[in-house]
Amino acid sequence: xxxxxxxxxxxxxxEGESSSLNCSYTVxxxxxxxxxxxxPGKGPEFLFTLYSAGEEKEKERLKATLTKKESFLHITxxxxxxxxxxxxxxxxxxxxxxxxxxxxxxxxRVKS
Amino acid sequence: xxxxxQNPRYQVTQFGKPVTLSCSQTLNHNVMYWYxxxxxxxxxxxxxxxxxxxxxxxxxPDNFQSRRPNTSFxxxxxxxxxxxxxxMYLCATSSSGQGxxxxxxxxxxxxx
Numbered sequence: 001x002x003x004x005x006x007x008x009x010x011x012x013x014x015e016g017e018s019s020s021l022n023c024s025y026t027v028x029x030x031x032x033x034x035x036x037x038x039x040p041g042k043g044p045e046f047l048f049t050l051y052s053a054g055e056e057k058e059k060e061r062l063k064a065t066l067t068k069k070e071s072f073l074h075i076t077x078x079x080x081x082x083x084x085x086x087x088x089x090x091x092x093x094x095x096x097x098x099x100x101x102x103x104x105x106x107x108x109r110v111k112s
Numbered sequence: 113x114x115x116x117x118q119n120p121r122y123q124v125t126q127f128g129k130p131v132t133l134s135c136s137q138t139l140n141h142n143v144m145y146w147y148x149x150x151x152x153x154x155x156x157x158x159x160x161x162x163x164x165x166x167x168x169x170x171x172x173p174d175n176f177q178s179r180r181p182n183t184s185f186x187x188x189x190x191x192x193x194x195x196x197x198x199x200m201y202l203c204a205t206s207s208s209g210q211g212x213x214x215x216x217x218x219x220x221x222x223x224x
Contacts, residue, residue, distance in 0.1 A: 042218065043118075046215075049212055098209040098210070099145070
C-alpha cells in the first residue's frame with residue numbers, strides 16, 4: 001500500500017530562520033509527488049509537482065526537491081505569512097486513474 | 113476565475129439527521145473527489161467520480177453516499193451522521209486523474 005510520512009509534525013521558526021520539511025514515501029511506481037499548502041479552515045492549495053529523482057521546483061521562498069525515497073520542502077528566510085500546514089501527497093494507482101494519498105502534514109509557525 | 117466551490121462553508125447537523133454537502137466546479141474537469149479530513153490528520157479519500165462512473169473506497173462507510181447529476185456538480189450525502197463524522201469535507205477535481213488536484217475551500221461539519 002502506498003504511504004506518505006511527513007516530519008516533523010510541527011515546526012516553529014523565527015522569521016528569517018531557514019529550515020526544511022521532510023516527506024518520505026513508499027509507492028509502487030512514482031507518478032508524481034505533490035506539495036500543497038493548507039491554511040486553517042481552508043482547502044489545500046497546490047504548490048509543486050515533482051516527477052523524477054533530482055528534479056527541483058522553486059516558488060518565492062520555497063524550494064522542493066525529490067530523491068527516490070523522499071522529498072524536501074526547503075523554506076529560505078521564512079516570513080510570518082508562510083505559516084500554514086504543508087501537505088505532501090503521491091499519486092497512487094486506482095482501477096480508474098490515480099488518487100492522491102496524503103501525509104498528515106507539517107504545521108509551520110513563523111514568528112516575527 | 114475557474115474554481116471549485118463548496119457549500120456551505122460550515123454545517124451543523126444533529127446526530128442521526130441526514131445532511132447534504134455540495135460541490136460545483138467551473139474547470140470542466142471530468143473527475144471529482146470527496147475527501148474527509150479530521151483534525152491534524154491527512155485527507156482521506158472517500159470516493160470519486162470518473163466521468164459518470166462512481167468509485168467507492170473499500171473502507172468508506174455505507175453511511176456516506178454521493179451523487180453527480182452533471183459534470184459541474186457533485187453532492188456528498190451522510191445518511192445518519194454520528195459524532196465521529198465531524199470533520200472537514202474537501203471536494204477536489206482533476207482532468208482524468210492527471211496532475212495536481214484543485215480543491216475547494218471545504219465544508220466544516222459539526223455533529224451535535
